Amino acid sequence: MFLLCKVLTKHSYVKTEIKKRFFYEKATVVCVKSINPPDLSEVVKMKRHESFSLFNRKHLERAHILIRILMGMPDVESFFAACVYARDRLNTHLFVYAVSVAVYHRNDTKNVVLPSNVQVLPHLYVNNKVFAPLKEELGVIPEKFRNPVENTNGPTASDLDIEHRVAYWREDLGLNLHHWHWHLVYPFGFTEADLPVVNKDRRGELFYYMHQQIVARYNFERLSNQLARVRRLNDFKEPIMEGYYPKLHNMATGRDWPSRQPFSFWRDLNREKSTDEVIIDVLQVHRWRDVIMNAISDQRLLKNDGTYVSLNSEQGIDYLGNIIEASILSVNFNRYGDLHNSGHMMMGYIHDPDYRYLEDVGVMGDNSTAMRDPAFYLWHAYIDDIFVAHKELLAPYTQAELNFDGITVQEITVKVDNGRDNEFSTYFEQHTIDINKGLDYLPRGSSPILISHLQHAPFTFNIQVNNSGAERNGTVRIFMAPREDERNEDFVFRHQRRLFIELDRFVVTLKNGSNLIKQPSKFSSVTIPFEQIFSADERQNNKTNYCKCGWPDYLLIPKGNAEGLPADLFVMVSDAQKDFEPGKYLPTVTGEKECKPAPEYCGLRGEKYPDKRAMGYPFDRLPRAGVSKLEQFLTPNMFVQKVDIKFDSKAKANSLKV
Numbered sequence: 001m002f003l004l005c006k007v008l009t010k011h012s013y014v015k016t017e018i019k020k021r022f023f024y025e026k027a028t029v030v031c032v033k034s035i036n037p038p039d040l041s042e043v044v045k046m047k048r049h050e051s052f053s054l055f056n057r058k059h060l061e062r063a064h065i066l067i068r069i070l071m072g073m074p075d076v077e078s079f080f081a082a083c084v085y086a087r088d089r090l091n092t093h094l095f096v097y098a099v100s101v102a103v104y105h106r107n108d109t110k111n112v113v114l115p116s117n118v119q120v121l122p123h124l125y126v127n128n129k130v131f132a133p134l135k136e137e138l139g140v141i142p143e144k145f146r147n148p149v150e151n152t153n154g155p156t157a158s159d160l161d162i163e164h165r166v167a168y169w170r171e172d173l174g175l176n177l178h179h180w181h182w183h184l185v186y187p188f189g190f191t192e193a194d195l196p197v198v199n200k201d202r203r204g205e206l207f208y209y210m211h212q213q214i215v216a217r218y219n220f221e222r223l224s225n226q227l228a229r230v231r232r233l234n235d236f237k238e239p240i241m242e243g244y245y246p247k248l249h250n251m252a253t254g255r256d257w258p259s260r261q262p263f264s265f266w267r268d269l270n271r272e273k274s275t276d277e278v279i280i281d282v283l284q285v286h287r288w289r290d291v292i293m294n295a296i297s298d299q300r301l302l303k304n305d306g307t308y309v310s311l312n313s314e315q316g317i318d319y320l321g322n323i324i325e326a327s328i329l330s331v332n333f334n335r336y337g338d339l340h341n342s343g344h345m346m347m348g349y350i351h352d353p354d355y356r357y358l359e360d361v362g363v364m365g366d367n368s369t370a371m372r373d374p375a376f377y378l379w380h381a382y383i384d385d386i387f388v389a390h391k392e393l394l395a396p397y398t399q400a401e402l403n404f405d406g407i408t409v410q411e412i413t414v415k416v417d418n419g420r421d422n423e424f425s426t427y428f429e430q431h432t433i434d435i436n437k438g439l440d441y442l443p444r445g446s447s448p449i450l451i452s453h454l455q456h457a458p459f460t461f462n463i464q465v466n467n468s469g470a471e472r473n474g475t476v477r478i479f480m481a482p483r484e485d486e487r488n489e490d491f492v493f494r495h496q497r498r499l500f501i502e503l504d505r506f507v508v509t510l511k512n513g514s515n516l517i518k519q520p521s522k523f524s525s526v527t528i529p530f531e532q533i534f535s536a537d538e539r540q541n542n543k544t545n546y547c548k549c550g551w552p553d554y555l556l557i558p559k560g561n562a563e564g565l566p567a568d569l570f571v572m573v574s575d576a577q578k579d580f581e582p583g584k585y586l587p588t589v590t591g592e593k594e595c596k597p598a599p600e601y602c603g604l605r606g607e608k609y610p611d612k613r614a615m616g617y618p619f620d621r622l623p624r625a626g627v628s629k630l631e632q633f634l635t636p637n638m639f640v641q642k643v644d645i646k647f648d649s650k651a652k653a654n655s656l657k658v
């Protein structure tokens with residue numbers, strides 16, 4: 001037994017040895033509960049100054065040992081003591097990941113809100129050019145006179161690389177924070193002992209849907225910037241034309257994150273001499289892909305116990321999500337392997353597959369950084385294709401299944417604040433955020449950086465619905481897709497359906513007769529607001545960590561272009577009685593102070609996914625025979641409005657500090 005103490009802020013209790021080491025002028029020693037030291041002998045094999053990668057099975061195994069230890073602590077005081085004991089012994093990134101997963105999943109910490117990860121590990125998000133001027137400011141300029149350092153000081157590429165046109169989106173801090181948080185809420189686990197944090201309702205399907213929406217949104221953003229839809233990496237031998245030079249510092253290794261030359265290609269990974277010990281053959285990934293594609297053609301999966309599970313059902317996608325990712329809920333890991341995670345590894349070590357240059361993993365190897373890289377989208381567009389191959393074998397929805405008898409959607413209008421109807425307005429906006437929590441420089445104190453991000457003018461959907469029957473509840477589903485393809489010709493529906501991005505989903509009561517529904521954009525159940533993403537304050541009450549998972553509100557609408565990018569805004573009202581368990585509707589967001597959940601992409605803590613329909617409904621399956629245009633797909637409970645997305649290139653500065 002031993003006593004653990006945590007250094008805080010009062011002078012008198014400082015132990016000499018702590019003072020000597022950390023040079024604290026003012027500090028206190030806070031004693032924490034005495035516990036038996038947890039066995040970290042396996043976890044410490046991940047060295048403090050190595051690069052941690054969640055897709056690396058060795059690293060994952062070690063992270064999950066710590067997660068199990070932390071989940072197993074009998075009370076919150078013991079949990080805290082174990083965290084303090086582990087903190088200085090372990091790799092920082094591994095520690096932050098494991099503690100965050102445990103805080104998410106323990107019942108007694110569900111109201112604890114961790115600070116935004118950009119405040120904890122800023123090096124994973126912020127351009128490395130920020131840190132030298134920031135050090136200068138901290139060392140020389142008194143706190144109240146410090147100017148924010150611009151994160152955009154050093155772009156990651158020049159316009160010679162056409163992919164750089166969408167770097168503002170790929171490298172957005174809130175976007176990458178969403179991805180980090182999503183994977184904290186939905187870890188894929190290492191052994192069955194991890195089921196308590198992995199086993200959630202429809203988690204395989206949500207893996208498919210959340211990433212499908214990322215690819216659809218990326219394509220929308222590309223079309224806004226005169227780029228073709230992203231190429232799919234369906235040939236693992238083809239060169240990756242897209243290079244990436246992340247300009248990120250790796251705090252653990254003291255080096256910068258490795259880059260990828262254009263025209264690199266996958267090679268067998270044989271890094272046995274590296275501490276990451278990654279060994280994967282390209283052919284192995286091929287085999288996993290083939291066996292999965294064969295299972296899709298057969299519409300059944302072979303389980304571990306020799307029996308089969310059918311894919312020809314609404315639940316098929318959930319099984320498929322778990323075997324493709326792969327999570328420990330895979331019905332047969334030995335057979336279907338580790339396809340998606342291995343793709344991240346192949347991309348992540350592409351610059352040094354046999355460790356001859358002693359290089360660490362690239363940004364594709366980590367959830368916090370992967371979405372910055374164009375390669376992420378090549379890979380996920382292909383992963384999405386596999387899911388679509390399965391979905392296309394399911395029977396199309398009939399008109400009767402899609403319709404909601406007696407309900408007619410007559411109109412949807414987008415009312416834009418200070419703007420024109422049906423014309424979304426986008427622009428760039430700047431904010432100051434403080435990253436001092438994640439910096440170890442002395443003296444400490446306010447460390448402001450200026451970030452720039454896409455934004456849209458607030459708007460309200462006005463939807464006119466007629467109900468010819470008795471009062472009932474309807475689920476309003478709002479999507480948008482680009483109307484024109486790369487040739488400026490109208491999309492055929494078969495392709496356009498894959499580009500629909502979900503903007504909102506909510507339940508309303510429809511009285512008999514005419515109903516005008518007004519839904520403000522800030523209440524979208526897809527998004528969370530800026531302050532919720534970047535808040536550094538971990539002491540807020542009545543909030544849970546699920547609050548940090550959600551699409552950034554400011555990225556709800558794609559950029560569009562100066563002329564106005566034509567898009568189709570789609571609304572459907574379906575029968576809420578069929579969509580939801582009785583009384584288990586989507587949470588209604590009414591105020592601005594509450595923790596705003598974003599259940600569409602993140603689910604709800606401790607509850608079933610709050611919509612029984614297939615995720616992506618009604619665009620998740622091929623249309624019925626004879627439908628080749630969106631207009632032909634519509635039933636009376638649906639409506640399409642032509643809209644434009646107009647981008648204003650004059651940045652509107654905003655001095656909001658978080």
Ligand code: CUO
Nearest residue numbers: 179211340344370
């Ligand atoms: Cu979220 Cu590939 O899963 O990154």
